[in-house]
Amino acid sequence: MAPQVVVVNLGSNDFSDLTPGEAWTPDSLAAAYRTAYDEFLRKLRTRNGAGTVLVGFDRNAEHVRQVVEALNDAGDSGVHYWYLDQSGLDFLGCDGHTSAHDDRVIADRLAPFLRSLPTGW
Numbered sequence: 001m002a003p004q005v006v007v008v009n010l011g012s013n014d015f016s017d018l019t020p021g022e023a024w025t026p027d028s029l030a031a032a033y034r035t036a037y038d039e040f041l042r043k044l045r046t047r048n049g050a051g052t053v054l055v056g057f058d059r060n061a062e063h064v065r066q067v068v069e070a071l072n073d074a075g076d077s078g079v080h081y082w083y084l085d086q087s088g089l090d091f092l093g094c095d096g097h098t099s100a101h102d103d104r105v106i107a108d109r110l111a112p113f114l115r116s117l118p119t120g121w
Contacts (some may be wrong), residue, residue: 002048004119006112009084010037011063017095030063037067041079046048053117057082057110059104082113 011033017022024032041054048054055086056064061083068081084106092099115121 002052003019004051004121005053005055006044006048007057007114007116008037008041008044009056009058010040011058014110023046033060034063034067037064038070039092041067041071043080045076048052050076052078053119054079055114056080057084059084059086068115080117082110085109 018026036054041056044052044054056068058064065083067079068079071079086097087103088105090099091097091102093102102119
């Protein structure tokens with residue numbers, strides 16, 4: 001049975017540690033991130049079908065928003081973007097990841113958005 005909703009939060013700290021001499025530039029990393037995010041959402045769509053609502057969010061908000069908009073423009077209205085308000089988050093998890101505290105805050109903020117989706121929840 002396919003899930004009703006798949007929430008994707010990937011790449012939160014991928015842009016935090018670029019160093020001089022690295023193969024990635026901020027622009028090339030951003031482009032690769034958007035491409036990979038798009039491909040991942042498309043795989044989820046193929047695997048789970050049109051009835052599954054896909055929700056993308058991340059600290060890299062602009063990149064995720066662009067990917068979701070492009071998928072919407074291509075006719076997939078079941079992909080949604082949710083903006084993560086970072087106020088009150090401490091990012092005290094390993095290497096800049098969210099902490100258990102942050103995960104609770106995010107869940108409390110995300111739940112109303114999920115209830116607003118066309119799932120009947």
